[in-house]
Amino acid sequence: MSKSGLCAIVTGSASGLGAATAGFWAKEGARIVVNYSNSQKEAEATAEACRKAGAAEVVVVRGDVSRDEDCRKIVAAAARWGRLDVLVNNAGITKHVPHHDLDGLSAEDFQRIYAVNTIGPYQMIRAARSLLEAAAKMSGRPAAVVNVSSVAAISGASSSVAYSASKGALNAMTLPLARALAPSIRVNTICPDYIDTPWFTKARGETSARQVRDAVVARVPLKIVSTAEDVAQLVCFLASPASSNMTGECVRIDAGMHLIL
Template sequence: MSKDGLCAIVTGSASGLGAATAAILAKGGARIVVNYSNSKAEAEATADLCRSAGAEVVVVQGDVSRDEDCRKIAAAAAPWGRLDVLVNNAGTTKHVPHHDLEGLSAEDFQRIYAVNTIGPFQMIRAARAQLEAGAKASGLPSAVVNVSSVAGISGGGSSVAYAASKGALNTMTQSLARALAPLIRVNTVCPGYIDTPWFTKGRGEAGAKAVRDAVVAKVPLKVASTAEDIAQLVCFLASPASSNMTGEFVRMDAGMHLVL
């Protein structure tokens, strides 16, 4: 990222991949809207990290499953008069073994889809005019980066509902890449395992360690990807360096997909 005053929204940026992405964008000179749903203290910590890099930051609470909240988040960038980057990172899941069909209710599916699939659609819709203004100001298409998962390709992951929601996000990426060109690019990152508190919250300390150890033992590169590792890819797709890419989903899983 060059210090050219790009304006960016990163949803779900209180911690983990979202926070790492916001920090890298800030270091590159971008102005940042930090969004959180529940974790205000963590969001403020992310904002302080971005400000320490010299960035202008706005913190806004909002649940992306609610259209009115998406419009509030987008409006937080309105004073800048443009928007160059939207990172749809907010996500949720329920950890349920895939064979346990009774472990997921219709309400579970609806909540997971509402955040993981409908949320990005609503954010793109809410921010469309600002993204188009950013493209006209810069002379390059603005960038939407959706954070999906390898689960959306393989059908694995934390639950059937989660995998299905991410698969839907992948196909939506292609649909909107066609619909919004040439002023807006839409790409998706599909991470594998990321060593963040996500697994600890879902499985506890011992369960999270077991998952991490199993991943490191299995993947060809013998590493557990960090939030910062994946954030580098997100920021590449957000930056002018990828200005000719749209409609792609890029996998980063330390080679897990190569394991037969």
């Protein structure tokens, strides 16, 4: 469905899923806030790609979603539009620690991961609430929040215990927020499995990333690996009027990995 006139914030959109999501909406003439915390060069490249694709306006804002003042700064960049149709809470971090290595994660590690992956989305929703409600009033349909979680929230298999726990908390938070913010704002969450993005390659190295990619393809029932563009289509669906009767859902996208016994 046409998203012309759409106003959106995508956190963590310098690359990967966030960049792919912004790119989809750019083709429809959307106004987009591209957010990053460290990767300014990549964020500027994403913004330029969005402009070339046809975005009506693109604003690049640096901000760490674990900091409430930064969340308010990111949202303030969209205030010029007087509305916010979509907020995508995509920013996330992890620390790679084998689950059996209980000494590999400190309290500080847990606090930092929770601060970005769980508290960050809450703070972004709180900061954006008035603009989301304004969009709902203007359009006559609910605005949309899409949280990016992980199958790790369900399976517990992930880069670290802290990461799984933070995403599980994000899933749990989806329900009370969906209740509290209806009928003006819908809140849904996606739970992707492995996504073939540069983020994973940077974390694990090219050789290890290729091994994981090949193993995923060999194992999952659909014999495919998800790209950022694949998952971005689900984000865009949950943000669009096509899903206007959905809220409080956690939608898994894993090429059938959960079907394996």
